[in-house]
Amino acid sequence: ALIAILAGDGIGPEVTAEARRVLDALDLGFDFEEGLVGGAAYHATGHPLPPETLALAKRADAILFGAVGDPSCDSLERSLRPEQAILGLRKELSLFANLRPAKLFPGLEDASALRPEVASAIDLLILRELNGDVYFGEKGMRTTASGLREGYDIMSYNEAEVRRIAIAGFEAARRRRGKLCSVDKANVLETSQLWRDVVIETAAQYPDIALTHMYVDNAAMQLVRNPGQFDVIVTGNLFGDILSDQASMCVGSIGMLASASLSDWRSTLGLYEPIHGSAPDIAGQGKANPCAMILSVAMMLRHSLDMPAPADRIEAAVSAAIGKGVRTADLGGTHSTREMGDAVLAALA
Amino acid sequence: ALIAILAGDGIGPEVTAEARRVLDALDLGFDFEEGLVGGAAYHATGHPLPPETLALAKRADAILFGAVGDPSCDSLERSLRPEQAILGLRKELSLFANLRPAKLFPGLEDASALRPEVASAIDLLILRELNGDVYFGEKGMRTTASGLREGYDIMSYNEAEVRRIAIAGFEAARRRRGKLCSVDKANVLETSQLWRDVVIETAAQYPDIALTHMYVDNAAMQLVRNPGQFDVIVTGNLFGDILSDQASMCVGSIGMLASASLSDWRSTLGLYEPIHGSAPDIAGQGKANPCAMILSVAMMLRHSLDMPAPADRIEAAVSAAIGKGVRTADLGGTHSTREMGDAVLAALA
Numbered sequence: 001a002l003i004a005i006l007a008g009d010g011i012g013p014e015v016t017a018e019a020r021r022v023l024d025a026l027d028l029g030f031d032f033e034e035g036l037v038g039g040a041a042y043h044a045t046g047h048p049l050p051p052e053t054l055a056l057a058k059r060a061d062a063i064l065f066g067a068v069g070d071p072s073c074d075s076l077e078r079s080l081r082p083e084q085a086i087l088g089l090r091k092e093l094s095l096f097a098n099l100r101p102a103k104l105f106p107g108l109e110d111a112s113a114l115r116p117e118v119a120s121a122i123d124l125l126i127l128r129e130l131n132g133d134v135y136f137g138e139k140g141m142r143t144t145a146s147g148l149r150e151g152y153d154i155m156s157y158n159e160a161e162v163r164r165i166a167i168a169g170f171e172a173a174r175r176r177r178g179k180l181c182s183v184d185k186a187n188v189l190e191t192s193q194l195w196r197d198v199v200i201e202t203a204a205q206y207p208d209i210a211l212t213h214m215y216v217d218n219a220a221m222q223l224v225r226n227p228g229q230f231d232v233i234v235t236g237n238l239f240g241d242i243l244s245d246q247a248s249m250c251v252g253s254i255g256m257l258a259s260a261s262l263s264d265w266r267s268t269l270g271l272y273e274p275i276h277g278s279a280p281d282i283a284g285q286g287k288a289n290p291c292a293m294i295l296s297v298a299m300m301l302r303h304s305l306d307m308p309a310p311a312d313r314i315e316a317a318v319s320a321a322i323g324k325g326v327r328t329a330d331l332g333g334t335h336s337t338r339e340m341g342d343a344v345l346a347a348l349a
Numbered sequence: 350a351l352i353a354i355l356a357g358d359g360i361g362p363e364v365t366a367e368a369r370r371v372l373d374a375l376d377l378g379f380d381f382e383e384g385l386v387g388g389a390a391y392h393a394t395g396h397p398l399p400p401e402t403l404a405l406a407k408r409a410d411a412i413l414f415g416a417v418g419d420p421s422c423d424s425l426e427r428s429l430r431p432e433q434a435i436l437g438l439r440k441e442l443s444l445f446a447n448l449r450p451a452k453l454f455p456g457l458e459d460a461s462a463l464r465p466e467v468a469s470a471i472d473l474l475i476l477r478e479l480n481g482d483v484y485f486g487e488k489g490m491r492t493t494a495s496g497l498r499e500g501y502d503i504m505s506y507n508e509a510e511v512r513r514i515a516i517a518g519f520e521a522a523r524r525r526r527g528k529l530c531s532v533d534k535a536n537v538l539e540t541s542q543l544w545r546d547v548v549i550e551t552a553a554q555y556p557d558i559a560l561t562h563m564y565v566d567n568a569a570m571q572l573v574r575n576p577g578q579f580d581v582i583v584t585g586n587l588f589g590d591i592l593s594d595q596a597s598m599c600v601g602s603i604g605m606l607a608s609a610s611l612s613d614w615r616s617t618l619g620l621y622e623p624i625h626g627s628a629p630d631i632a633g634q635g636k637a638n639p640c641a642m643i644l645s646v647a648m649m650l651r652h653s654l655d656m657p658a659p660a661d662r663i664e665a666a667v668s669a670a671i672g673k674g675v676r677t678a679d680l681g682g683t684h685s686t687r688e689m690g691d692a693v694l695a696a697l698a
């Protein structure tokens with residue numbers, strides 16, 4: 001199988017290097033090909049998602065993605081900014097279903113700002129829609145009738161877009177504890193009303209799943225108050241962005257959470273990335289936690305490459321490293337990126 | 350002075366009754382006039398914000414607002430739903446600046462899901478824009494070229510809308526600890542880019558304020574990880590809705606937090622409401638926490654009626670009641686709405 005490695009910006013290359021060491025140690029017979037992406041690609045080629053990188057991603061069996069985001073690109077026009085690389089990959093490859101599981105690793109009770117008993121009860125999956133919403137609607141700057149600058153972005157979902165992510169949500173719930181919570185803002189947004197209507201229609205095919213609906217403001221509150229109540233949360237692109245970052249901190253650190261972006265819940269094509277960003281403030285200092293990236297490799301082996309056994313081994317090795325007390329700065333420790341990688345490799349051996 | 354009392358739906362009337370008892374006990378010589386609003390108004394008059402209620406609100410010196418939201422209205426067309434009452438009042442009265450302070454009451458350390466040391470460090474003000482954003486843009490259902498149902502909502506802000514809330518943010522920060530964090534999603538949204546540009550322009554007038562910018566996903570994370578880092582957060586209508594509910598839970602319960610909606614940071618016209626909703630699941634059972642509503646009275650006395658002394662007395666009385674261990678269900682206790690009201694009144698006396 002061909003794995004595309006897109007390390008990207010900031011801490012992306014550092015954490016990707018550790019993930020690569022883990023893959024090399026497992027020696028699974030893959031081919032690897034690296035591609036430029038994000039600010040790094042812009043600086044080298046003038047575009048954040050060069051055609052060669054897109055072609056590589058399309059050719060590959062799975063994509064390992066580090067992170068994009070580079071403050072030196074903040075004043076570029078939007079189409080040239082690093083973020084367009086990940087948005088472009090998600091859209092071009094129709095990776096509409098983003099799986100973001102959150103669960104506390106034993107030993108990290110102290111890293112969470114939540115009380116240990118609240119944090120340890122967390123075992124949820126956020127399923128975020130990735131191809132629509134206000135992310136991909138028409139957007140721009142215009143001038144109002146009275147001559148004022150105005151920024152605008154159109155939020156929308158059609159029924160087909162909602163149905164496919166709803167199905168992914170019900171299927172995921174079926175494979176877990178049978179509970180699905182759909183999050184929207186139907187009391188204010190028509191996009192959310194359509195979302196809610198279609199989720200309810202889809203529910204007819206899943207009588208075995210306990211479906212609930214929650215407004216996004218309440219969901220943000222409940223994720224702090226009692227996150228243990230959730231099994232699968234399905235939501236749109238924007239609300240999913242916010243809630244999944246919030247949930248990641250509930251389990252201790254965004255540095256521990258991996259994600260998979262799939263084009264269908266049955267498909268094997270996938271992009272795997274940590275949910276953290278490029279963290280320019282600590283880039284190049286060997287401080288980043290590589291666990292989220294290493295755990296992304298495990299998700300890749302399981303979802304795209306049908307290799308559950310090495311996936312389990314990786315997850316157990318990360319658990320063991322954490323269990324031994326190895327802690328990068330985000331977890332309150334002083335171990336380096338490389339030392340965390342070493343600890344995972346030692347546990348793998 | 351004339352106070353408009355709009356109790357609304359669900360637990361609105363119960364908590365408003367306790368706030369009214371507090372006002373009566375203080376005997377400040379106000380006139381009170383009650384108005385129908387929300388689902389209650391719809392059922393009685395066919396409209397969630399009847400013209401008489403709007404006229405009363407415009408005539409009043411300040412508005413005490415309970416809560417709106419009624420599941421029996423969920424299938425009405427949007428313009429008739431209870432939520433339109435509060436959205437309509439905010440818009441008709443140009444109440445664009447929503448102040449949502451969050452601070453832990455001593456004694457409530459155990460009610461927060463956050464570790465006590467994290468929760469007690471919270472002392473922040475969320476300043477939410479209330480008159481624009483995706484809340485008030487054109488919205489509707491349409492059919493796509495291929496015949497699919499599609500919901501859409503236009504998100505937008507113009508420079509004047511951003512500037513006035515930015516000014517309110519800088520002014521608020523100046524009266525507090527001098528730190529302002531502007532929250533947006535400028536890496537994806539043009540509306541956010543305009544927001545960020547205008548906040549930066551406005552900053553030139555406030556060299557004494559330390560301004561930072563944060564993406565909303567990161568802000569949701571930081572509010573869990575280290576909420577003590579924030580002084581004033583200024584953000585748009587939608588992000589403010591989400592983040593303020595989240596912050597409320599960090600300090601123990603949404604049942605403790607009041608809010609003020611003002612038409613200008615210097616103006617005295619204001620609407621005061623708890624940040625919780627109508628909580629139909631517990632309505633009529635005497636379980637609701639009236640503190641947020643009682644604290645809304647304190648905010649009203651301070652901001653609209655220039656009566657800081659009785660405002661302080663109310664806040665001290667709520668503190669004393671909490672300090673005595675009186676706890677409604679949301680705070681993990683068994684005291685009723687009335688018992689909490691009694692405890693506040695006893696402390697006032």
Ligand SMILES: CC(C)[C@H](C(=O)O)[C@@H](O)C(=O)O
Nearest residue numbers: 068069083086241536537566
């Ligand atoms: C980098 C950014 C465009 C992206 C998003 O908002 O989707 C990121 O925050 C994420 O969650 O993957």
Ligand SMILES: CC(C)[C@H](C(=O)O)[C@@H](O)C(=O)O
Nearest residue numbers: 187188217417432435436590
């Ligand atoms: C009831 C609803 C329309 C409202 C909002 O979203 O603004 C509420 O959640 C709030 O925060 O006051």
